[in-house]
Amino acid sequence: MSIVINLDVMLAKRKMQSKELAEAVGITLANLSILKTGKAKAIRFSTLNAICEALDCQPADLLEFVSDETDQ
């Protein structure tokens, strides 16, 4: 099972660049890339809060649960 972060989708919807979002959230581009590529082990509420504020969306718009069966 895995939690997928649909950051690319929201960035496209808001027509925002990754660099812009990283600056708005206060994290490095490298850390944002970790989120986008699904390598992140955890995300702080403060970071999630900042992303939602920057993209004007809900956490549910960003986070998606994908079970093993769906993966297959």
Next chain:
Amino acid sequence: MNWNKLLIVYSKYVLILTRFVLLGALVFVVVSGDRYMESHMLPVQLDLSGSTSADWSDQIKVRSGYEDSVVNGRVHLRNQSLRVEMSDSVFTGGKVQLLIMIVWGILLTHFLLGIVKSSATNSFFSAKNLWRVRFIGFSLIVYSFIEYGFEKYRAYLIDRFFESDFIEATNFSVNILPSLFDSKFVIGVIVLIVAQAFDHGLKLEREQELTV
């Protein structure tokens, strides 16, 4: 004053000096051969209390037939010790053990130095340090077995060349039962346990790095 930094700097220089001294000792042992080394000396632990004789032959009796194997002896009444010089034909293992000890000491100081240097940076919990700590732990345990082996061998030599039941003239006992579980073995086990903590710390650091 940052005592932590001071301690790290102090430890670093002590270890560098120790490594330098050990390297010098290694060169000396290899180059000097048997000239200055007491490689044919066999230490015999005796209870010399009450004895006033400095003549080693009064303290211990050589088994008949092996007189040629024993060259000389030296009694230190103050230290309560007796050292017997064996002939060239008898391998006492003294030099070999000393070489192993020096090489092991060099490796130990080298790895400790690596750990101390990394403690000043942000890479203390690293795979390299984990490997170093595990190596130190395992090498301590292995070295305690090597020491035990040499002690057993020396006990065998003492039993072979000397009469250990010679107790009529002097009151003495010979230690022929060396302890395997000496401090190096126990410290080695403790270090391996610490290595497990290092491993856990490394996993936590990796998770922390991947926490956004």
